[in-house]
Amino acid sequence: MVKMPKEVMDMFNDWGVSKAIATVDAAGKLNVVPVLTFSVVDEETLAFADVFLGKTKANLDATKTVAVTAFKGTKGYQIKGTFLEFQDAGAIFAKKKELVKEKLKLDAKSVGLINVEEVYSVSVGPEAGKKLV
16 A cells, blocks of 8 residues: 655645646546645545536546646645545545635535555656655
8 A cells, every 4th residue: 555755745735735636538538627625634545625526527437547736836746546436425525625615615515535556756856757655
């Protein structure tokens, strides 16, 4: 099992960091959209809110294939993993719904969970593209 390093978890928990999610549909067509609501559930799991997901949600349900990038300035990380599920009840959903309402003044419909399988640096410099775990 892959565990995210602390600096990666800190970046994904930071609401001031830009984040994007990439998915693919059953025909192999890619989709990339910004999703600012990412946070860490534990060292192996990311969560994000479904606020306006359309194609992204359909792709995740269909293929479970996902990559997420978080970056600020010249520093960033990419997570590759498998989509687990959307939840619309429970502790993770309740916390995420509350944070989305507080931070973005929007309503979360559900929360998606991603199992982390690979972590890369996307920082500018000699670490660019390096697999961290």
